[in-house]
Structures are given as C-alpha cells and as structure tokens.
Amino acid sequence: xxxxxxxxxxxxxxxxxxxxxxxxxxxxxxxxxxxxxxxxxxxxxxxxxxxxxxxxxxxxxxxxxxxxxxxxxxxxxxxxxxxxxxxxxxxxxxxxxxxxxxxxxxxxxxxxxxxxxxxxxxxxxxxxxxxxxxxxxxxxxxxxxxxxxxxxxxxxxxxxxxxxxxxxxxxxxxxxxxxxxxxxxxxxxxxxxxxxxxxxxxxxxxxxxxxxxxxxxxxxxxxxxxxxxxxxxxxxxxxxxxxxxxxxxxxxxxxxxxxxxxxxxxxxxxxxxxxxxxxxxxxxxxxxxxxxxxxxxxxxxxxxxxxxxxxxxxxxxxxxxxxxxxxxxxxxxxxxxxxxxxxxxxxxxxxxxxxxxxxxxxxxxxxxxxxxxxx
Ligand SMILES: Cc1ncc(COP(=O)(O)O)c(C=O)c1O
Numbered sequence: 001x002x003x004x005x006x007x008x009x010x011x012x013x014x015x016x017x018x019x020x021x022x023x024x025x026x027x028x029x030x031x032x033x034x035x036x037x038x039x040x041x042x043x044x045x046x047x048x049x050x051x052x053x054x055x056x057x058x059x060x061x062x063x064x065x066x067x068x069x070x071x072x073x074x075x076x077x078x079x080x081x082x083x084x085x086x087x088x089x090x091x092x093x094x095x096x097x098x099x100x101x102x103x104x105x106x107x108x109x110x111x112x113x114x115x116x117x118x119x120x121x122x123x124x125x126x127x128x129x130x131x132x133x134x135x136x137x138x139x140x141x142x143x144x145x146x147x148x149x150x151x152x153x154x155x156x157x158x159x160x161x162x163x164x165x166x167x168x169x170x171x172x173x174x175x176x177x178x179x180x181x182x183x184x185x186x187x188x189x190x191x192x193x194x195x196x197x198x199x200x201x202x203x204x205x206x207x208x209x210x211x212x213x214x215x216x217x218x219x220x221x222x223x224x225x226x227x228x229x230x231x232x233x234x235x236x237x238x239x240x241x242x243x244x245x246x247x248x249x250x251x252x253x254x255x256x257x258x259x260x261x262x263x264x265x266x267x268x269x270x271x272x273x274x275x276x277x278x279x280x281x282x283x284x285x286x287x288x289x290x291x292x293x294x295x296x297x298x299x300x301x302x303x304x305x306x307x308x309x310x311x312x313x314x315x316x317x318x319x320x321x322x323x324x325x326x327x328x329x330x331x332x333x334x335x336x337x338x339x340x341x342x343x344x345x346x347x348x349x350x351x352x353x354x355x356x357x358x359x360x361x362x363x364x365x366x367x368x369x370x371x372x373x374x375x
Contacts, residue, residue, distance in 0.1 A: 039234025120161025
C-alpha cells in the first residue's frame with residue numbers, strides 16, 4: 001500500500017528512526033553499566049518491544065496487566081508491572097506469573113503488600129515485589145526518609161510470601177526541566193535518592209539487590225548512574241514534540257506521527273481545520289513551560305520533519321484540529337484535501353488512541369502493527 005492511500009487520521013511509525021532510537025538507548029545503557037528494561041507503555045506493541053530488547057537481557061516493563069499478558073503470549077518472560085498493584089488485581093497477576101519466568105509487582109502501601117502476601121500464602125508461593133519510591137515526582141511511592149518506608153521495606157524483605165526484588169522509582173518531574181542540563185541534575189537526584197535509601201535499608205538489615213530508575217528525559221541525560229542496576233525509559237522509542245522541547249532528542253528522531261487531512265480552509269482568519277482532533281492527538285498541553293505557544297503538536301510536511309512554515313495546532317475538539325498560520329511567517333493556509341503530519345506533544349497518549357500503526361518507509365506502507373488496548 002502507498003502512504004497516499006491511507007485513510008486519515010492514522011498513526012505512522014518510521015521504522016528506521018525507531019531502530020536508531022532503540023539502538024542508541026541500548027548503547028547508552030551499556031555505557032552507563034546498567035541493564036535496560038524498556039518500558040513498553042508508549043507503543044504497547046510486540047514488534048517494538050522486540051526491537052527494544054535486542055542485545056539486552058530481554059526484560060521489559062509494562063503499565064497494564066493487559067500489556068503483560070500480551071507480551072507474555074509473545075514470549076517475553078521477565079516483566080515488571082510498574083504501577084502500584086491494586087489488591088483486586090493480585091489474583092490475575094499471580095495467574096500470569098505462573099506461566100512466565102518472572103512478573104514483578106510494585107507496592108508502596110502496607111495494604112497492597114498484605115494483599116500480595118495473603119495471595120502468596122494461599123497458593124504457597126512467593127510473588128516478586130519492588131518497593132516503589134518517591135524520588136521527587138510526588139505521584140506515587142514511599143518517601144525514602146520516612147518511617148513508613150523503612151517499615152514497609154522490612155515487611156517485604158522478611159515476608160515468607162514475598163520475594164523482595166528491590167527498590168524502584170520514576171523521575172517524572174524531569175518533564176518539568178527546560179533542557180538536558182536540568183534533566184541531568186534530576187537524573188543525579190534520582191540516582192542519589194535511591195542509593196541513599198539502599199544504604200539506609202542496609203544499615204537497618206534490609207538487603208536491596210536491585211535499584212531500578214528511569215524516565216526518558218533522565219536516561220537521555222544521565223552521565224553516571226552509580227550503583228543503579230537497571231533503567232526503564234519508554235518514550236524514547238518514539239520520542240515526541242515534548243521530548244524535543246526539553247532536549248531529550250532532535251525533531252528528526254521522532255518516530256511517531258499522525259497523518260491528517262485538511263477538511264476546511266479559512267484564509268481570511270489564517271486557519272485551516274484538519275481531521276485530527278483530541279481523539280487522534282490527545283489533549284496533552286505539551287511543553288508550555290518552554291514554549292507557551294507550542295500548540296498541540298508540531299505540524300510537518302509529510303515524509304519529513306520539516307515544520308509547516310508559521311503553522312501551529314492552535315485548538316482541538318473531538319474530531320477537529322485548528323491549524324493556525326501566523327501572518328508574516330511565510331506560510332500559506334493549507335487547502336482542503338492537502339495532507340499534513342502532526343508530531344504529537346505526547347506520543348504515548350496519541351499512540352494509545354489508535355488500534356494500529358502504519359509502518360511507513362519512504363512512501364510505502366511496509367507493515368501494520370497492532371497494539372494491545374485496555375487494562
Ligand atoms: C514507573 C515508570 N517507569 C518508567 C516510565 C518510563 O518513562 P518515560 O515515559 O519518560 O520513558 C514510566 C512512565 O510513565 C513510569 O511510570
């Protein structure tokens with residue numbers, strides 16, 4: 001199939017750029033002396049995960065049990081489910097754990113730990129668990145200086161029905177950085193908080209064998225991960241407009257785009273309307289701390305990463321995107337029927353809105369990949 005025959009809106013993946021991204025991160029992990037356990041939440045797709053683990057030990061990270069089940073079916077045997085486990089999901093996770101080598105769970109609260117423990121005792125087999133640590137993002141995780149953190153770590157380490165794997169964090173606050181230098185400082189904080197917590201636990205008699213960290217901005221910027229044992233970036237496979245704005249990648253390294261058609265043209269108000277709205281691009285506001293006028297993604301000429309002169313995606317409703325041209329920027333309002341590609345602000349969210357990705361090399365659609373959906 002030719003790229004021009006695709007119905008819009010649709011999701012495009014550039015396989016060569018994708019390959020370059022996954023190879024670069026793999027090499028980075030090697031240079032930094034840590035294992036790469038890529039997060040698959042960005043694409044949720046077996047084909048991309050296989051590329052991500054090429055040359056590494058093969059472990060992956062997932063954000064839903066649906067992903068874990070699909071990847072297990074495809075032969076992945078070492079999976080970390082990196083969202084704190086809901087007590088009601090332990091049973092389903094344990095069923096999956098029985099048919100692969102290892103499914104590690106996350107807890108940051110004693111109630112969740114007790115649910116895992118009760119289940120382990122019932123079936124007579126321990127479940128692998130990481131203690132989730134808050135290294136500064138303040139979304140989830142125990143505060144490493146708190147009494148609760150120490151108490152919970154002791155419970156996990158001493159439980160007969162839990163196999164305590166180690167400590168895990170995600171520096172999501174790195175998304176507030178304005179460039180690589182700031183992201184590097186957060187990577188150092190992420191590492192230092194975890195190593196200090198490991199030492200605190202060691203002096204309390206709790207041995208930690210794994211220290212797992214990672215976000216795309218911190219892992220693209222880190223220069224020294226010290227005693228960290230593994231990294232879990234995910235977005236780097238596709239990258240996006242946000243990562244470009246904060247210096248994790250160049251625009252040419254974005255592997256994911258949304259192909260759209262111009263369905264309305266309004267030269268008097270310097271606007272066109274495309275058929276990619278919130279349900280194709282997501283409503284992620286993007287890197288407004290770096291560029292308040294970033295709009296909802298970067299509109300580019302199809303087949304390139306060249307921005308459409310003076311154009312931005314100024315507004316979205318469900319199935320409409322408003323493309324606004326700044327007068328005097330040299331662009332002309334695209335005409336009805338023309339096609340453009342939008343590099344979304346957040347590829348994880350935009351990709352999740354499509355049931356298939358068209359893999360396009362040059363003008364040819366060389367493959368169609370089907371991601372897993374649901375929870
Ligand atoms: C627990 C956890 N680990 C790793 C990642 C991967 O980070 P990124 O999306 O920046 O690559 C995420 C992303 O949300 C996460 O929640």
